[in-house]
Amino acid sequence: MKKKAAAEGAAEGDKPVLAVTCGDPCGVGPEIVLRAAAEEQATKAARLVVLGSEKHLRQTARELKIRWPFANVVGDVPCSRRWERPVLLDLGGCCEQWLPGKISASAGKAAVDAIERAVALALDERVAGIVTAPIHKEALSLAGCSDPGHTEMLERLSGARKVGMLFWTPEMAVGLLTTHMSLRDAMKKIRCSRIAEMLGLFHDQWQRFFATVPHIAVAALNPHAGEGGRFGHEEIQEILPAIEKVREHGLRVDGPIPADSVFAMAREGRFDLVLALYHDQATIPVKLVSRQKSVNVTVGLPFVRTSVDHGTAMDIAGKGVASADSLVAAIRLAARLCLGPHPA
Known part of the structure; x- marks a missing residue:
């Protein structure tokens, strides 16, 4: 996608392109991202580029019996804006170390890597906004990240005042x-x-x-x-x-x-x-x-960012019972905000 294409598409009334991060891979993030990417309410609102590990997401989908929702696995944001089904931007990672409900430095690093990639795409105007699944603060710390959460990390990465x-x-x-x-x-x-x-x-x-x-x-x-x-x-x-x-x-x-x-x-x-x-x-x-x-x-960011209202829910990770409702709501609101001012 050419620079500013995401923003131009939103300005024309087209569906905006949103980067969706999977959060901590040991929490409920991968599950709710898979479920949200298959929801018509989400895919009607925006074109979704999910940032995560293909291997881990396929394993999660297989174990929890969730239908694979992606049209393609890609190495970059698609150039064309004619695609409708979500695509997966594979970030790889040491998924053998990612066990449901287990806090680890490796998982924290994967979460940080996805956020950094999403912010880079947004600042380069390759995507119109970012939607994030939950991260685990202790895992971030173990990975050497000093930011206490998404909000502070996004402020630092974006250079927002x-x-x-x-x-x-x-x-x-x-x-x-x-x-x-x-x-x-x-x-x-x-x-x-x-x-x-x-x-x-x-x-x-x-x-x-x-x-x-x-x-x-x-x-x-x-x-x-x-x-x-x-x-x-x-x-x-x-x-x-x-x-x-x-x-x-x-x-x-x-x-x-x-x-x-x-x-x-x-x-x-x-x-x-x-x-x-x-x-x-x-x-x-x-x-x-x-x-x-x-x-x-x-x-206050130079791009739209929304997220779920809950944490990683380590206690139910991998059990197939997590709700994607908040993530779907976050995707829909992000799409709405990307399209410009609308009455609340």
Whole structure:
């Protein structure tokens, strides 16, 4: 495919080309990628180039009795945009060492290699976006990768100035102030300057993807939003000043709103987006309401990137029971975002 062909195809209303990585080969990633690649909802939305090991994926398909979904095994992204069925870009790898549910440096390296290849394709505009299956943070570390997760790795590889993590569901959207760090470290990041910066990022990226000005709510940290300082001072000292600061620049932001109320309010349609202050404050409500159809979106990158809302699920890897619903949703949302701004 010539450079910019993926982007040009999307601009013409054609199905965008998406790179799909298989995640950690010892988790459920290979299984859900095989299942998603056979789903009509996914293949109708985009042309899929799956990045992974042919040998390992064939073994997974055979053992789990999943139909082989690929039209061809290729060494590069196809030049023609006339292909419909997914293709597999074989990355090889030491698949003899990849056992279901087993954490290993070899598996971590395979996951990193696929991400690096996908980012290179996206930056070269050979693909319009990236969709990723889950990676295992410990395996990444064993492989010598210092990034704690996809979000941070993609920021580094792409050279983006600032990125953010956003969870999208059919019912609500939640952005994160902090991502992969301990709760103790996350508390240290709740500062006026950081909150204002992330509110600006999510505001701008929402307009990039959906062409509307978002109404954003900021979740409180403490019970009852601190009750005027009785249960904590973060709301008074850090969160409210940040909200007031961005309002001066025309952003439509409310809060801080108690976390036990704000997500229900968003689900009712009162807000377009909630800014959560730490990882699990965001993911618990998202997963409760999403029914395995929420999508992780990295905003701020020079290309579209979506992912599943779950981890590697090592406990069920290789058992043939993993659902591909979140991956299919991620593919469909990535395709939609690649085609340009649409109302949320």
